[in-house]
Amino acid sequence: MQYVKLNSGDQMPIVGLGTWKLKGEECVNSVQTAINIGYNHLDTADLYDNHQAVGKGIKASKAQRKQLFITSKIKPENLNYQTIIEDTKRFLNELNIEYLDLILIHWPNKEIPLKTSLKALKELQTEGLVKNIGVSNFTINHLKDALELYPDLIAVNQVEFHPTFYQKDLLEFCRKNGIILTAYSPLARGEIFENEILQNLADKYNKSAAQLALKWLIDKNIVAIPKASSKAHLKANLNLFDWELPAEAREKIDKLNQNNRLIEPSFAEFDY
Ligand SMILES: NC(=O)c1ccc[n+]([C@@H]2O[C@H](COP(=O)([O-])OP(=O)(O)OC[C@H]3O[C@@H](n4cnc5c(N)ncnc54)[C@H](OP(=O)(O)O)[C@@H]3O)[C@@H](O)[C@H]2O)c1
Incomplete structure (x- = not known):
């Protein structure tokens, strides 16, 4: 595993398991398998309604708490003072842990x-x-609003980021302000497999399109949290640390942006 350093000094594993859409037994099994093959970073949220299953997977893996990095997120309608305090305590109960490594709005x-x-x-x-x-x-x-209120508080901004949605300005802003960017939907929810240029590069360099997309992210010091349910996908997505991304591949992937935003619910404030 590779790590990025947060503004607190804590180390955050650069690859984590995304758990959106993972529920029940499938979630328990994926979390347990992931930890047992080397994942030490899990991304969940109150919205995913899977805290208990994630907690069961952690328990079944027999991993020590301090070896794991666990993130959860507060729903946008629950951002009042008292609700945040109560919800976070509930998350800890549901996950069966004593603390979260990272909490996100x-x-x-x-x-x-x-x-x-x-x-x-x-x-x-x-x-x-x-x-x-x-x-x-x-x-x-x-982010500017948050920085004005509390200059050193925000450690991470988790946003959609993948080769066809390369948010360069946001990445630059985060870097300048000591905020680590985490890429969600790093595989464009599976759409990257339909990209011909990426697929040709994958064939040429004997990697999968997923591995090239993930390597492209982590080379930019971006944390990636691909979701995978099968052991084969989980393994492949972690197989990133003993090879280099060829310069030709990086340059070509850098040019794949299509402003292809996939996640835009009605309550999003992307126009702010
Ligand atoms: N903060 C937010 O608002 C927000 C929004 C969206 C997502 N997220 C987080 O980001 C995580 C990842 O994003 P995502 O779930 O939207 O999509 P994603 O990780 O971009 O793509 C997941 C899809 O790719 C497939 N896949 C994974 N590895 C593969 C491989 N090696 N080969 C072929 N197919 C592969 C998965 O299939 P299988 O399941 O069959 O393996 C699944 O269908 C989420 O789970 C969640 O934790 C956060």
């Missing part, structure tokens, strides 16, 4: 003052219930 919500939400998250951090605080689906303007 899942989506910005202009109806609830950011200042209130960040204050609650900071308090949870002071209490030791969460080690790091971050956001998700924040634009540069949302």
Whole structure:
């Protein structure tokens, strides 16, 4: 595993298992298998309704808590002070753990003052219930608001990022402000396999399109959280650390952007 350093000094594994759509036994098995083959980073959310299954998978893996990096996220309608405090404690119960390595505001919500939400998250951090605080689906303007309120608080911004949705300006802004970018839907929810250029590169270099896309991300110091359910996919997505991305591949993948945003629910604030 490779790591990125967060503003707290904590190390975050550069690849994690995404768990959106994983539920019940399938979720338990995927989490357990993932940990047993070398994953030490799990990404869940209250919205995914799978905390208990993730917790069971962790328990079944027999991994030590301190070897894992666990992220969860607060729903956008639950960003009031008291709800954040109560929800986070509920997440810990559901996951059967004592602390989260990272808690994220899942989506910005202009109806609830950011200042209130960040204050609650900071308090949870002071209490030791969460080690790091971050956001998700924040634009540069949302990040500017957060930085103005609390200059050193935000460790991570988790956003959609893959070869056909290369958010260069946002990445640059995050880098300048010491915020680690985490790429969600790093495989474009499976669409990358339909990209002919990527597929040709994969054939040429004897890698899969998924491996090239993930390597392209981690080479930019971007954390990637691909979701996979089968052992074969889980294994392939972790097989990234003993080879180099050829310069030709990097240059070609750098040019695949089509502003192809796949996740845009009605409540998103991407126009802010
Ligand atoms: N913060 C947010 O708002 C937000 C939004 C979306 C996603 N996320 C997070 O990001 C994670 C990943 O994103 P995602 O689930 O949208 O999509 P993704 O990781 O881009 O793609 C997942 C799809 O790719 C397939 N796949 C994975 N590895 C493969 C491989 N090696 N070869 C072929 N197919 C492969 C999976 O199939 P199998 O399951 O069959 O393996 C699944 O259908 C989520 O699970 C979630 O944790 C966060």
